[in-house]
Amino acid sequence: MSLRLLIISLAFSASIVCMSQEADSQEQAQQDSLAVTEADDFVTASILVTTPSDVLYSCVGHASLRMQCPHHNLDMVYTYESEPVTDRVLTFLKGDLNMGMTAVPTERVLADYASEGRGITEYVVNIPLEKRKQLWQYLDGKVEEGMNLPYDYLNRGCVLGCLRAIRDAVLPDTISFGEWDEKFVNKTRRTLLGDRIGDFPWARFFIFTIAGTEADQACAVMDKVVVPLDLIEVLQKATFNGKALIGEPKELVVKTIDIAQGGWATPVA
Known part of the structure; x- marks a missing residue:
């Protein structure tokens, strides 16, 4: 060569x-x-439960979903909210306000509730990564629909919004709720709400007025879960693919204000 x-x-x-x-x-x-x-922690999901306040529409607390993607530095809280209630009390009581899914940076949510003296507890949602991605897509889709739903605490409140979002995100698989507690089987939504409101005559009067006679009507057992504490009680007994659906509680914001029993909760903030 x-x-x-x-x-x-x-x-x-x-x-x-x-x-x-x-x-x-x-x-x-x-x-x-x-x-x-x-990576399994590419997307994480958790439920946030906020302690009650003396304001009418939050006298039983609040529930929301937190979605995180550390790789892209994303951390958002999703929840059903109504239009502003301040100065629109009668509109609120008549059920004429609209509501919809909103997304807010978690840092802002934590700061806002901390400034009100309300505590926040987090529970990790133990579903596979692909299901967590589906949950995030589901929530984003609800946000895109806008604030177009008539306000309806019984049927579209923050608690049912979280519960249904998780349920729908895992489809076609299903969550096993096990045996429902007797109170959900036998009690009406009015009674369940009353048990959680406590001794707040003003709150009882207005919430039961908003709920109307529908609160006494029969409905699916799952649809009776309308209070944050009941939501956690139910989910702590639930499993998905044989594993506990939610993790142990983690306190994110310490409660600094206690709501006195026997008072007349403030109608609006």
Whole structure:
């Protein structure tokens, strides 16, 4: 072989080696990226339960869903909310306000509730990564629908919003709720609400006025879960794929204000 052909051959071989190394490098980068996106904590989901306040519409507390993606520095809280109630009490009582799913940065939510002296407890939702992704997509879809739903605490409140979102996100699989407590089977929604409101005559009067006679009507057992504490009670007994549906409680914000019993809860903030 001539020197010229030898040089060309060596150059060609070196080019092939470089191309091969570059391809290997790109493939490794893709694998590394895939490994990141497939890490089990790529997306996390949890339920946030906020302690009650002396304001009418939050006298039994509040429930919301927290979604996080640490890889992209995303951390949002999703919850059903009504339009502002302040100065619109009669509209609120008549049920003429609209409501819808909202998304708010978690940092802001924690700060707002802390400023009110209300505590927040977090419970991790133990469903597979793909189901958590589906849950986030579901919640984003609800946000895109806007504030177009008539206000309806009994049928579309924050608690049922969380419960139904998790239930629908795991489809076609199902959550096992086990044996329902007797109170959910035998009591009406009015009685269950009354048990959780406590000794607040003003709150009882207005909430029962809003609920109307529908609160006494029969409904599916799951639809009776309308109070945050009842939600946690139910989910702590639930399983998915044989594992506990939610984790142990973690206190995110310490409660600094206690609501005195026997008072007349403030109608609005």
